Amino acid sequence: MSLDLALALSSAKPAGKRPYFMDPQVERVLNILMATVQELAVTRERLDTVERLLETKGIVGRAEIEAFEPTKNQAAERGLWMQEYLTRVLRTLQQEAEAMQTKDDLASEEVAVEVSKADA
Amino acid sequence: MDGSPDLKNAGPAQSYSGPPDYRVVGRHGVFPETSHDEIARFNFLAHMNRHLSTKVMPAVKTAWERRAGPGFEAREGRAPKDRHEVRKALLQDPYYQAWSALRRATMEQRQQAGRWIALRQAETLSAKVDALTKSGDRLEVHPALPIPRYVSAVDHHCMPGSYHREIFPGDVSGAANYDSGIFATTGGALGRFSDGGGHAVVKWVRKHLPDFRPRRILDVGANLGQNVLPIAEAFPDAEVIALDVGAPMLRYGAARAKTMGVENVRFVQGDGSDLSRWADGSFDWVQTTMTLHELSLTSMKAIFAETFRVLSPDGIVLHVEQPQYAADMPLFEQAMRDWDAFYNNEPFWSTMHELDIDGFMIEAGFKRENLIHDGVTAVVDKEVFPDAADDEGEDYGRKAAWHVVGARK
Numbered sequence: 001m002s003l004d005l006a007l008a009l010s011s012a013k014p015a016g017k018r019p020y021f022m023d024p025q026v027e028r029v030l031n032i033l034m035a036t037v038q039e040l041a042v043t044r045e046r047l048d049t050v051e052r053l054l055e056t057k058g059i060v061g062r063a064e065i066e067a068f069e070p071t072k073n074q075a076a077e078r079g080l081w082m083q084e085y086l087t088r089v090l091r092t093l094q095q096e097a098e099a100m101q102t103k104d105d106l107a108s109e110e111v112a113v114e115v116s117k118a119d120a
Numbered sequence: 121m122d123g124s125p126d127l128k129n130a131g132p133a134q135s136y137s138g139p140p141d142y143r144v145v146g147r148h149g150v151f152p153e154t155s156h157d158e159i160a161r162f163n164f165l166a167h168m169n170r171h172l173s174t175k176v177m178p179a180v181k182t183a184w185e186r187r188a189g190p191g192f193e194a195r196e197g198r199a200p201k202d203r204h205e206v207r208k209a210l211l212q213d214p215y216y217q218a219w220s221a222l223r224r225a226t227m228e229q230r231q232q233a234g235r236w237i238a239l240r241q242a243e244t245l246s247a248k249v250d251a252l253t254k255s256g257d258r259l260e261v262h263p264a265l266p267i268p269r270y271v272s273a274v275d276h277h278c279m280p281g282s283y284h285r286e287i288f289p290g291d292v293s294g295a296a297n298y299d300s301g302i303f304a305t306t307g308g309a310l311g312r313f314s315d316g317g318g319h320a321v322v323k324w325v326r327k328h329l330p331d332f333r334p335r336r337i338l339d340v341g342a343n344l345g346q347n348v349l350p351i352a353e354a355f356p357d358a359e360v361i362a363l364d365v366g367a368p369m370l371r372y373g374a375a376r377a378k379t380m381g382v383e384n385v386r387f388v389q390g391d392g393s394d395l396s397r398w399a400d401g402s403f404d405w406v407q408t409t410m411t412l413h414e415l416s417l418t419s420m421k422a423i424f425a426e427t428f429r430v431l432s433p434d435g436i437v438l439h440v441e442q443p444q445y446a447a448d449m450p451l452f453e454q455a456m457r458d459w460d461a462f463y464n465n466e467p468f469w470s471t472m473h474e475l476d477i478d479g480f481m482i483e484a485g486f487k488r489e490n491l492i493h494d495g496v497t498a499v500v501d502k503e504v505f506p507d508a509a510d511d512e513g514e515d516y517g518r519k520a521a522w523h524v525v526g527a528r529k
Contacts (some may be wrong), residue, residue: 001243002239002240002241002242002243002244003240005239005240005242005287005293006235006236006239006240006242008231009235009280009287010235011232011234011235011238011282012235012238012280013280014231014273014274014275014278014279014282014465015272015273015274015280015281015282016273016274016275016278016465018224019220019224019462019463020221021211021216021217021218021220021221021224022217022218022221027221030221030222030225031221031225031228032223034222034226034229035225035229035232036166037164038161038164038165041161041163041164041167042157042161042164043162045156045157045160045164046156046157046160046165049156064409072285083329090448
């Protein structure tokens with residue numbers, strides 16, 4: 001039950017109208033971004049713990065991690081991952097660019113009217 | 121302390137001046153459990169607060185001096201006449217907006233992080249607290265006590281549920297959230313048990329009133345007792361009452377005190393504006409620590425009057441607060457200090473800091489010649505924690521450097 005409480009109420013709004021300092025749409029994105037930035041720090045700290053434990057136990061030294069050089073194939077795999085990653089993250093820019101190239105692009109709402117016509 | 125070799129003279133620890141790792145936080149018997157990720161979240165937030173106050177905020181002043189201030193004068197043909205005009209002009213400045221939005225976001229993230237920790241173990245915490253407080257006379261709650269409007273209207277510090285609401289009967293998650301997260305908000309500046317304010321008061325009393333031997337002490341707005349425990353420990357023969365309107369804070373506080381081995385404090389639910397259950401002259405010392413700004417004008421005046429009444433002849437009252445907006449404090453600084461009042465749900469903060477506290481103390485019965493004024497900073501373990509006394513920076517309302525205003529009856 002406590003976990004359900006946490007899921008339902010940990011992000012609850014405090015009593016009192018929230019001030020917005022920017023366009024609320026922009027501030028919303030900033031708020032989501034800062035929560036993401038926080039979670040990156042959380043992951044970084046966890047990774048740091050893992051690296052230090054691996055080193056303490058004599059499994060992988062941190063210097064080894066620093067000095068690691070990927071082989072050509074490994075570098076290619078990583079490069080591919082990075083390309084895929086950026087494609088995913090910057091999806092919205094690709095779609096904006098495609099939209100600029102497109103003529104006569106219709107909104108579904110317009111098509112809805114069109115396909116609902118009795119004589120269509 | 122953290123098991124690593126002595127780093128005092130070697131490596132990054134020597135020159136490091138940021139917040140300590142959260143893992144140095146003091147863990148009493150009812151402190152919530154925290155996972156690696158939950159700790160990392162607080163570490164991030166402590167650093168974020170520090171970054172905002174030391175790296176981002178200084179340029180708000182630049183924005184005021186070079187942009188928002190001259191803009192105001194150009195528009196209005198005059199200088200701003202009060203801090204509210206300064207703040208409203210700043211609200212139009214994109215840098216102030218960015219700093220404010222980040223500061224608000226950080227506050228909300230701090231609440232979210234602490235609430236997650238407290239809520240996911242809410243039932244276990246409640247049971248622990250119950251087991252520690254159900255017998256004995258260290259806790260006295262009065263569920264019928266009306267919660268004053270100044271507490272119920274908006275949730276202080278954007279803390280959902282504030283000091284008084286429970287999610288289920290016996291819930292102490294609000295207190296556990298407050299207790300576990302204050303370290304992140306202050307970057308450890310209040311010490312392991314967030315009690316640097318209480319230790320500062322003890323240090324002040326020991327220095328200035330070396331012969332003071334209080335038998336009965338009342339702490340008004342005691343919250344979870346974090347600042348009254350050092351006082352109780354310093355005067356083990358005194359009987360100490362920790363008074364607050366918030367029952368969950370008191371329940372958690374009583375359990376916390378018990379596990380910390382402090383036996384001479386009783387946690388009592390009550391409103392400081394009505395101390396009628398205690399006879400005239402019942403206490404040798406009445407203390408408030410960072411409480412006045414959370415009240416209302418009416419309740420503050422009532423508390424001052426009741427304080428005078430319940431103090432014994434020669435008794436001492438001490439109020440620890442952020443500094444008042446004195447006439448020589450620049451309007452920009454006043455406006456910055458007002459941020460928490462309007463954007464972090466501290467509605468009495470702004471008015472309270474412009475009041476003539478001395479005047480109200482005299483109105484309550486104290487003699488002007490018996491008033492006390494001084495400054496104190498949080499007393500912390502300097503080996504581990506940042507010491508506000510060595511910090512030349514300013515965090516406008518958040519720095520652990522306070523004023524003492526008080527009186528001898």
